[in-house]
Structures are given as structure tokens and as C-alpha cells.
Amino acid sequence: MKDSRDDILGRIRRRLGRSAENAAAGRTAIDAVLARRAQGPRPAPDADLVARFRDRSEALASTVEIVARLEAAPAAAVRYLAAHDLPRAAVAWPQLAGLDWAGAGLRVEARSANGDDLVGITGVFCAVAETGTLVLLSGPETPAASSLLPETHIAVVPASRIVRGMEEAFDLVRAECGELPRAVNFISGPSRTGDIEQTLVLGAHGPYRVHIVLLAAE
């Protein structure tokens, strides 16, 4: 039996009229497309990216509190949990382990989340103003499960990491990481479904709540 790969690619080549000469030209054209990285049409950028990010986040049913600096994040997290009568115990990204969570009255374990953890605290790699989207990269210090398994996700977002659109987010990943990490997760509000009678329900398989602690001076 002919190998499926050869069969499929062979038939595509025949149908496209591929020859040795036009394959070389085609590969050059592909390299050019990949090098050019042309952007499509985009909405005009907002003058105030932070305000736009906040507006869009709230439109997606996330909540936002603005504090000045990273040191204020634990107290903000506790304020949110208290206001919503949520447990004062959380898992946080190892990257955020250095903050004084205990001092704010929150029991925090710096590890990835398992199925029983109710609150997950993460940072972000960056955030997208156009859509109010958090961008998280997987990694040992930034495990992906923390923003997924817990019922409540608290994300700490420095204002300086808010970029215009998805294009800038990808540029930033290329510039700072070189290679893409295993997962680039774009998160836009709490998980949701409309699968029963097209009725919107927040909290499908992922978090019911996404709270953003926006660091205005970071």
C-alpha cells in the first residue's frame, strides 16, 4: 500500500500542476510570505490602551481593580475574595511567590493548580487592549493549569504590558522568547457556554470569575 503521506501530497501536487521548477519558485514565494509577516486590516488604535483594555475586560464579564504597584496586589486579591465570600486560600504562579501573600491574610501555595484548588492567581505575559484579553505563556514558573482549573482566576496585569492588538502580543513573544512556548493562551473573561437553549452561562469548564488586578504604575 502506498504511504498515505506520499499519496496525499502526490495528488495535491498533480492537481496543482507542480513541477521541479515551479516548486523552487513556490518555496521562494513561501519564504517571502513568512518573512514579510504582513498584517491584515486592523481597527484604529485607541489613544489610551489601558482604558480600552479595562472597558473590554469588563464587557467580557471580568472585573477590574486598579492599584499602583505589585506590592499592593495581595491586598487587592484579598479584598476581591472577601467581597465575594470566596476562600482565602489560593495557588499562585511560582513567579509571584515572592509577594507577601500571608501578610495580606491569604494562604498561598506557589505551584500549579490541581482539580481541587478553588482560587488561582497568575500574572500575564502581556494583555491585549483591542479585545480585553490576557495573554499567558506556559512555563515552569507560569503553569497553564492555574488559569484553567480553579473556579476563580485572579490575574495581575502591569499596565506597561498592555499592547494594542494580538499582532503586538505575538511580536513581544518573538522578541522576548524567540521560540514560542508550548502554549500561548489568550483568555478573554470567564469560561462560558450557550449550549443549552443558547442561554449564556458563565463557568463552563474553566473559571466562573476572572478578576484583574491592574497595576497602574508597573
Next chain:
Amino acid sequence: MHFKARAAEAAADRALQAKLGTAKGLFVEGRKRAVAEIDLEATREASKAIRNTCIADLDLWLERFESEATKRGGQVLWARDGAEICRLVTEIARRHGVRKAIKSKSMLSEEAGLNAALEAAGVQPVETDLGEYILQINDNELPSHIIAPAIHKTREEVAELFERVHHRPRKTDIGEMTREAREMLRAHFLSAEMGISGGNFLVAETGSVALVTNEGNGRMVTTLPKVHVVITGVEKVIPTLEDLATLMRILPRSATGQTISNYFSVLTGVKRPEDTDGPEHLYFILVDNGRVDLVGSDFQDMLRCIRCAACMNHCPVYQTIGGHAYGWVYPGPMGSVLTPLFVGLENAIELPHAATLCNQCGVVCPVKIPLPDLMRKLREQQVERGLRPWGERAALKLWAWLARHPGLYALAAKLGVRYLNWLAEGGDRIRVLGLAPSWTAGRDFPAPEGKTFRELYSEKRK
């Protein structure tokens, strides 16, 4: 049962009509609001160009994707048809000792009938999209919409089903029912050894798969198990991350009327050695199953499809009969084109006619697929291959013969008009058309007024 019978049944189902009405309002209005935020025409044109770029050199783009994905630890496999998908997936399951596979929605898995194959191989498949889960626990019922698979179910039906299958007290609130499904599925998420997903796009630049979901199940399926299998059509490849950004401006807007879907993941390679989560093994199964034959054919435009479902959401026929009447995996206008091409023109004889050719689908399509033109081409092929019913063929032959004999044609037209006037009994409507009673089963036929065109024309010339 054939399309016509199923369609008639669906059109008479009042409960279904109500559900389709609600969904239509949500999807159509939602899309309208969401596309107003962008330069829609420019974005459609750009999206079409991105998809065309890859299809024009599909072999080269696939080779590039394959080499980039392989470089990062993925294994790229190829499947000619559904049977080969099933064989590859069950082999992978066996290799890694998989007993349970969690699935994020994959239309190709529906094309292949993968769940049955997994069960036969001793692997428990668990659908995790809420809609797909509802259908799976209801005796593997078929989806009726590509992004809202259980659109035809009422909350009462789901409540009854959950009570029967979950053995828990009956819930009536949709939020509580959703929580119950979440709790049931959470255990599966945490215990499955394999995750199976579709792929919205394959990015050639980085060898990545892009996956869009709202529920978060797509992330679970691709984060928690040790094996991840991506099953996608060969046509899903796009060049760059910039192209992904462009398409992501139009896909959620066209599909659900969202500015952005809740979760959008770009997945590249396997778990890094120091990572705490992510799959250790990543397989891509790139599937033909009829797609390759569309390359370079009259139907190549169809390969641009990004499976958003806008065409069915806006289709007056879909809005009336729902998805099941279409008889296979893909309903609505895109299904009316794809199904005959994938399963054979002779096996889906009515589908290219399941349209009013009003071009709502063509107008909303985010990648500008001329769906009505493609349906018309399929109709032409049916005629060329002699697949239409003999009565229709005989009638057309008779008409063609008459049209070549002007004298006889004029006489027939004159007699026809007299006959129709006689049927109308002097009124302006015909209640029952003698020779084609089904035409007047649901409507009246207007009676001709006065003389034929030829009679009027010759009178005027005098």
C-alpha cells in the same frame, strides 16, 4: 429517510421551530453587532487572500508546516479517509496505554465515526463540549449545528437526560445543569490519558495548532493528558501568526457574534522538560477524506471554509429545518456543498437544491465563498451525469424540443394559458395545480392574466 422527508418532518416540528427561531435571533443579531466594530469588507478580503495563498501552494505549505511541527517535537501523520483516522488514533492509544480519551469538538472525528472505533478498541471516548456531551450521553445522537451541536434540545429534554444518566436530583436551572455537567466531566479531564482535538488553524511559520473554544474544554484536553492528538483537514494551514490575528478578528464575530472567543490557544510542540503541565506526546493527523479532490477543481473555493457556521445561521432553509435534515456531519449551505463532494453527488441528491439561492450565506461568509454558485455547479453536474429523476429529465427534454419548434411552442403556450385559466375558474389564483399538485400543497399558483407574450407582441407590432 431522504432529505425531503426529514425536512418535512422538521418543518412541521413546532418545538424545533421555536428553538431555531431563538438561535437565529442570537447568532444573526450578535454577528451584526460584532462585525460593525471592524472594517468587515477589508477583513473578509484579507481572510480570503490568506486562505487562497495556502491553497494555491498547498503541498509546499503542508511540507513547511510538517517540518516546523516536527522540529518542535510533534509527529505529523496523514490520513486518506475516516478509516485511516480511526486506525491511527487507536494505534496511538494502544502505544501509550490509553483507556480514556477526552475530546474537544472535532468535526473530522464525526466524519470518521471515531468514537465507535475507540470504543471497539477498548478506549472510552468522552465528549467534553457541553453540547457534544449532551448528545453523546443521549445514545450518541448526531449534532445538528457545527458550533452549537445540541441546538435542537430544550432545557427540559436536557434536564430529563441528566437525571437519567447522572442519577442526581433533577435540575431545571440551566446554570445548575451546566455545573452538574462540569462536575461530571472534571473527573474525566483529570483521569484521561489522551486528549483529542480538532484544529481551527495550523500555522506553518511555527508548526503550531490554534484552537478556539469558549468553555475551556479545549484547553483542558490539550493541557492535562499526556498525549494530545490533533485531527484536522489538510486545508487548515495558514502562513503566519499575523494571519492568525487577522482570521481571529473575523472567526468569533462570524460564528457566535463575539468580539473574541473566551479561549484561544496557540499550541506548539510538546511539554518542555521543566514544564509542570502539557502533553508529552503530540500527534497531528492531517486528513484528506475528499478535500484533495477539491484542489484545482471547480469547488476549490470551498477549501477556504473556516467552519464558523455563519452560512447556516443566516440560511432561511436551515432556520426552518435545522441541521439533522441534512443527513450528514455538515448542515446548512456549507453542508449542501461539502456533503455531496465528500460522500458522492449521487448520495446527496437533494442537498444542492436545499437552498433558495438567496445568497445570504455568500454575503456573510467571512472568506467569501460563493456558496450559491457552488450549489448551482453541483446541480449542473447532477444534470450532466444524468442523476436527476426521469420525470424531470423527460419534462426538460420535452420543453427543449418545443423550444426548437416556435410554432408548436406558441400553440402549447396558448393552450397552457387556457388550461390554467380554466383551472382558476375565472379567479386570479389556482388552488390545485392538476399536473403538479405538490406545488400547490402549501400555496396558491397565480393564474395567467389575459394573453401570452407572443400574442401581445404581435398585436403591438401592428
